Amino acid sequence: MTASRRGRALRAAVISAALFGLAACAPAGSPAPSASAGLPAGVTVELQQLRSDVAARQAQVVVTNDTDEELVVGDVAIDDPRFDGAIARVAARDSTIAPGRSVGIRVQLPPVACDDIPEAVTATVDLTYTLGDSGGEASVPIDDPLDFVAPLHERECRVVLLSAAADVAFTAFEPSPAGEPAVLELTVTPTGAGGAGIRSIQTTNLLTFAAPAGDTADAHAIDVELEPGATEPVVLPLPLVPLRCDPHAVQEDKRGTIFDLQVEIDGEPGEIELAASEDMRGEILTWVANWCGFGS
Template sequence: MVTLRDGADIKTLRVPAACLRPYTDRMVCRGWRSFAVGMAVVLALPLLAGCNSPDSEPQPTTGNAGPITVEINQSRDQYGKQAIQIQLTNTTDSPLTVTGALLRSTLFEGDITWEPTEGSLELPPRQPKSLPAALPTAACGTSSTDSSREAEARISYSEPGKELAEEYASASDPFGVLTRNASELCTATEATAVATIVLDPELEVAADGRTAVVRLVITPRTGGAAQSLTIESIDGTTLLAESPTAPWPRNVAVGMVKQELPLTIRPARCDPHAVAEDKVGTLLPLRITVGERQGVLKIAASNELRGKIYDFVTSACAGAG
């Protein structure tokens, strides 16, 4: 017997006994086989028709099957501004006109979008272009796993002489930009609920000009979250390092009393471009534990303090030379 499925129904065809014997009438068996194959085709037709039904919902394609590949990146300048780059590469030999780009990731509550300021953007053949996009609120209840390193992209574009089209593709994230930023945003949200942590705008420069003291001010929130907050350690930056004679504090528990932590700083580098090319040198990374979350909390210097730090580093490096 041969069993064929017709949707939820099962059809059974009985094989002629002659076709089961070693020596048989080939014409009879050949005819029966043709009949069985024909029945299989007839029963499969409704299923195939259902796949092409106009009432069925179209499914976006996945992977970079279209003319544009998508990759996620982040510049140093964007690092402290909660923004990323959507890098589009035109894989064709003709220019493409891009009118919009959208990323969707489970790590964020909303879409990450880019819209051109002048209505459209030309994407040259075989060349990439990076489009800046602000990050929305992070979805802090989402687990950060390796599977989160891909986001779904939707690109609106047109080819020369053709109408506007949309490409659905997977956006690769080789450096884990989305995972890192979502984690840091969630860490900041939870830490802010416990205490306000800022850098005092004043800078105390030592008499010899080689070191200075900046103060980290920690103010607990009245009636804030009940979870604990501990500053495990403080990292240096591309511009600032701790003084060997005055190490920065470690394992500082945040209680209900305001604290000021003096941090003795020195220049981390003195090359000619240290200050001129600085992007994140005044963004102080705190490694913290808040509740059950471990992460990095970035504390940015105010514009006033940033200027004083730049002056200090310039003067200290000049004196060291």
């Protein structure tokens, strides 16, 4: 058994023990927990990630109650070998789900695990619940109907590989007057290992680039080669302009400052996501509003 597998087994044991402890300390008159088993008939679960969850690396366990009784869900944790740790609910609380309703329970995604991943992956959710006068702990497989986990795992493991060759980050933002491009600073700091390159950065649903010759409509060329032995930082000033100027695009923004970078690692092309920090995101959105003429 690998160290990562032993760690997951230990975490699962800790979660199971914690759930048992909570059940043992239940106040008199509360439903007696049953042994760990499947969900009651009419109760289903699935894992989803909405656009509003992406920036915080969160998701939602959507629990549907198609029974005639009120359902209360307590602890929630998902074991998935593609993550280094349990996917656990963000807030320690109970969620009450009326008959015929669904509730999304927000969970935090831990860092990805990139070694010793089996070809066939099964994610399992453990949760505690009460349904009417009965209660228990369920452990069942959980589906990912929107198929967001596999692409996220692939992208983030590619980031891990790229980090061996370079650190890549947005390091500064300089706003501009309306009609002129702002400057978004991208800094690539090689480690000296080599074996990778950064080819281009794509526009987002909110931002694009003042295109010089050679750029396409949706990508800005970078072409930084990370050679063995190179350690000097490369600072790239990216000429940024708004892609759209409708106010609700800024007010409802979820992914406008998350950029896709086309990279190549050991000869294999791929894509990673690179997000501006929360502070820089606020600066960029304020600049877009002012640039477009609807800022305060």
